[in-house]
Each structure stands twice: as C-alpha cells, then as structure tokens.
Amino acid sequence: MDEQGLEDAAIMLMTLGEEEAAEVFKHLAPKEVQRLGETLTRMKPVSRDRLAGVIGRFAEEANNHSLLVPDTDEYVKGVLRRALGEDKANLLIDRIMQSSDITGIESLKWMDAPSVAELLRNEHPQIVAAILVHLDSDQASGVLKCFPDRQRNEVLVRIATLDGIQPSALKDLNEVMGRVLAGGDRTTRSSNLGGVKAAAEILNMLGGSAETAVLDYIREADTDLAQKIMDNMFTFDDLVKVDDRGMQALLKEVQTSELVVALKGASPELKDKIFRNMSSRGAEALKEELESRGPVRLSEVEAQQKEMLKTVRRLADEGTIVLGGGADDQFV
Numbered sequence: 001m002d003e004q005g006l007e008d009a010a011i012m013l014m015t016l017g018e019e020e021a022a023e024v025f026k027h028l029a030p031k032e033v034q035r036l037g038e039t040l041t042r043m044k045p046v047s048r049d050r051l052a053g054v055i056g057r058f059a060e061e062a063n064n065h066s067l068l069v070p071d072t073d074e075y076v077k078g079v080l081r082r083a084l085g086e087d088k089a090n091l092l093i094d095r096i097m098q099s100s101d102i103t104g105i106e107s108l109k110w111m112d113a114p115s116v117a118e119l120l121r122n123e124h125p126q127i128v129a130a131i132l133v134h135l136d137s138d139q140a141s142g143v144l145k146c147f148p149d150r151q152r153n154e155v156l157v158r159i160a161t162l163d164g165i166q167p168s169a170l171k172d173l174n175e176v177m178g179r180v181l182a183g184g185d186r187t188t189r190s191s192n193l194g195g196v197k198a199a200a201e202i203l204n205m206l207g208g209s210a211e212t213a214v215l216d217y218i219r220e221a222d223t224d225l226a227q228k229i230m231d232n233m234f235t236f237d238d239l240v241k242v243d244d245r246g247m248q249a250l251l252k253e254v255q256t257s258e259l260v261v262a263l264k265g266a267s268p269e270l271k272d273k274i275f276r277n278m279s280s281r282g283a284e285a286l287k288e289e290l291e292s293r294g295p296v297r298l299s300e301v302e303a304q305q306k307e308m309l310k311t312v313r314r315l316a317d318e319g320t321i322v323l324g325g326g327a328d329d330q331f332v
Contacts, residue, residue, distance in 0.1 A: 003252075003253070006035060007039060007043065008054045008057070008058075010036060010039045010043055011054045012054060012055070014040070015051070015055065108135060109135060109136070113139055114146050116135075117146030117147060120143070121146075125151065125155045125158050128158075129162055132155065133159055133198050137202045137204065137313075138310055140202045140205070141202050141203075141204075141205035141206040144156070145206065149210075152214060153213070156199055157217075157218055157221065157225075159195075159202065160198075160199035160228075161195075162195055196228045197232050200232035203233060204235065205306060205310075234309070236262070236265070236305040236308065236309060237270055240267065240269050242321055242322070243322065249320045250308075250311060250312060250321065256286060256289065258307065258308070259274070259308075260289045261293075261304040262305045263290060264296045265305065271290075274286075
C-alpha cells in the first residue's frame, strides 16, 4: 500500500471510533498495524472534502465486492474433493491450508527481536532455523544479531541448506512452540520454506560486519553454498540495477534527510543514477546537502541503507520495483 492508501485507510479508521477501529486492527498483520499506526500519528487535520472523497471511494469499493460463498475454505475443499477425489484433494488441501497451521509462530511476529532471541537462545540451531524462516527477513535478522557469532553462523547455514521443513522437524518445532507460546499440535506437514534465497534475504537485513562474518564462515565450509547465497543477495549498491521507473517510485518513499545519510556510503554510479531520476532542482539540493553534511558514523549509514532496502522489498512485493541481478554482477 502506498502513502496515499495508508493515509486514506488511517482516515477511515479515525471515522470509526476507538472500539470499531480496534476490531479492524485485530485482523491486520503486525507490519500493517505498525505502518497504519505510524501514519495515524503523522496525520494532520483532514479537510471535509478529503474525508468525503475517502468515504465515497470506500463505499464504491465495498459495493464492488461481495462474498459469493459464506465459507470459502469449505467451498475450496468441496470443489477439490469433487474434482480430484478424496486422496489427491487432501494432499492439495494440506498445501493450500498450510499457512493456517503456524498460528504459534504468528505470535512471534508481534514480539520484538530481542524477546524472540531470548526464547530461542537455548534451542538447537535446526529448530531456530525452522522458526526464523517463518518470520520476515528483517525480524529474523534482528533475532540473529542477538545471538553469539557461532550460534548465528550455525543457524544461517541451516537456513541456507533447508530444503523445505519436513514433518519430523516440524514436530520438534511444534514442541518448542508449545513450551514457549502454548501453541497447538497442528504443525505436522512439510513446508517449502528456507533455502538459499531465505538465507540471502536475512543476510541482506543483517548487514555490516555480521554479514561478512557469516559469509566467511559459510565460505570456509562450502564455497559453492556461499556463492549461491551471494548470487541471491541484493545490496544497497545493487539499486543501480533498478530501472528508472522503479527508482522514481522508491525516491517518492524516502525523505531527503534519510537519503543523504544512506548515500554517504554509496557508489558514484548509484549516486549518479539517483540524481538522474530527480528533478534538476531536487538533484542540486541533494548534492548540496551531501557536500555540506559532515562525517556520519558507518553504523548510521548502514542502518539507513537497511531501512531503504526494506522499502525496496516492499515495493518489489507490490510489483512497483523489479529486482534483478546478483550481488556479484559487475556494474558498468
């Protein structure tokens, strides 16, 4: 959802009142709650015309959507069983309904990374890996940062070599969740999570010296695996590969003050690409700020670049930006 959509949603929530708005929040994912909450705190007084426009669009959208069947889960199950027979349908239903079987892990998504790390600190690296692949990459990387180097390295290797989560591993996972979150015993099916791509996404969020240390550790044990992970990583300087349309969309989401800090550690090629995708006035103002800004701590630069990469991934998930190429490609 773009900024306009977030503001419209925030306006609608404000019209509902506290009780009804709270009910809406119960149905949102943790990140959606965070983004909407942040938008609500930034909202300025809303004009009568804008309020009328938002309510009008909401009414139009609501009229265009109707629930064709009262229980979509049961409808899907019934159709598949009629079409494929009981045995084949049940196998497919297991896959389709899989996401509803990790309710215990969903609870972790509402916790801060240090709290999750504390819960998992004494668990086997394989169990930790099986849990972390269910979390968003930025939250998983936050958990890993709380671990000692050795534990972090071992968990990342297991994430990278995880070829789906098999029933036996999920049984252990369920026991862990039962101990720490009082979860149910429903996570008994295989799940296609983990692997090189998941490890690369978490490493992208890890950043800095921790990222380098993990890659060095993996490279010593398995050079091919380390290379595959690097091929799937998207670093800040890889933004130079994003097309102009995508870059313009990204720049709309980033404040100039944030961009100045992030670009302190950027390649000349990336800076030039960003300048080309701004108005001449905006590019000149950015150049002046970059020149006048004094030294910035490396940790601040890396933190701001990480925040921008989160925005990049959100835009990529929404289809606004296309990510291409690996971290080892040569830039020309």
